[in-house]
Amino acid sequence: MLPLALIMKARGYAVSGSDRGRDQGRTPERFAFLEEQGIRLYPQDGSGITPAVSCVVVSTAVEETVPDYRAAVAQGVPIVRRATLLAELFNEAHRRVAVAGTSGKSTTTGMIGWLLHQAGFNPTVMNGAVMKNFITPEMPLASALVGDPALFVSEVDESDGSIDGFNPTVAVLNNMALDHKTMEELRGLFSRFVGKAQNVVINLDNEETVRFVTPSMTTYSLRDPAATLFASDLVFEQDGMRFHVTHTPTGQGASLRLPVVGRHNVSNALAAVGVALSLGVSLESAVKILESFSGITRRMEKIGSAHGVTVYDDFAHNPDKIAASLDAFHQCEGRLLILFQPHGYGPLKLMKEAFVTAFAQGLRPHDHLFIVDPLYLGGTVDRSVTSLDLADGVAAKGRQAFYHPSRDDAAAAMVLEAMARDRLIVMGARDDTLPALAHALLGKVSSLK
Secondary structure, three states: OOHHHHHHHHHHOOEHHHHHHHOOOHHHHHHHHEEEEEOOOOOOOOOOOOOOOOOOOEEOOOOOHHHHHHHHHHHHHEEEEHHHOOOOHHHHHEEEEEEEOOOOOHHHHHHHHHHHOOOOEEEEEOOOOHHHOOOOOOOOOHHHHHHHEEEEEOOOOOOOOOHOOOOOOOEEEHHHHHHHEOOOHHHHHHHHHHHHHEEEEEEEEOHHHHOOOOOOOOOEOOOOOOOOOEOOOEEOOOOOOEEEEEEEOOEEEEEEHHHHHHOHHHHHHHHHOOOHHOOOOOOHHHHHHOOOOOOOOOOOOEEEEOOEEEEEEEEOOOOHHHHHHHHHHHHOOEEEEEEEOOOHHHHHHHHHHHHHHHHHHHOOOOOOEEEEEOOOOOOOOOOOOOOHHHHHHHHHOEEEEEEEEOHHHHHHHHHHHHOOOOOEEEOOOOOHHHHHHHHHHHHHHHHHO
């Protein structure tokens, strides 16, 4: 909602809003930032729905019982879904780049945004996370870049089916795995998505996305040298990746030093290069620009080090993301001590067995996993599957997994266990307080004697 509000404000609309997180006192700095942008905030009690409001935009997390929703209905104010408004803005653009997939959307969108910005295209970018390259003192929460409305780059979401509303000229499909919906539903959504685009940039290394590949598509791979874009000679470094990119149709090649870690980010970079090539950027220019990509907040983000222990904040929350993060973290020596907060009871119930598999296969015997209760912000929810069930499942597979109802207790247990060369990782999504928890964890480590 935040980047969409920023884009609407920049286009001259009067924007106001509410958020239950603000009413609960969560992340006050985020709401102070919005107010600094001239966006008026109200308690979520219906008081913000005034005669001056022409429509109320709601996210999928907003129930019809929320007072603002009820007030809008009572006053006859149109209610518009967030994705519907975003799709309307997106579809009005002349050139439309949509980034989809179960994992990697925000990073790939950030890469594409930075690449096109540096190449002089002046894109408008809508992202679900803060893009470090665009952070300034005036824009600390740079999840949007307001540029030319005729070139719109956006990540698009399959979780609520809203991806169907987007009509891209360039479609990126990173990957596809169980998350939010059944595999059959996802296959339908992603098949329709790529079928609408003039150009498709698609991953050859995912067993699901490869189903959709046709000869006209731009493919990318870390495994198949026949892909349009092929990455080879990967070298893992403490703070980045080195690899060679080959554009197979022309035989052109270039070496790239990417300042973010992990095989998954090499794949994301290939997708971004594929988009750049489709818009007329040369391979040489695209590679050079990506070498200055700063990353996305909460994506394996290093918070700091103390006493030989390094703390990270990571957005991984579904099995695919967790597997990718664990693979990347394990490229360097040292134990992993992970505090994992599931991003809801619903996802935990849907993906519990897949979570167990991801952690059991991705953790090493000396790693420690501390699982806390899922994020819960109110409303009705089925709590029949719990974090204790997840911890027991991982432990039954021979890994060290522990359940702590309290995040503070889990953090304290991690600090007691920590030793030099360990990585302490706060892992989870949807909860804006997790970065603060990671910083607090670093403070606890720093205070050790």
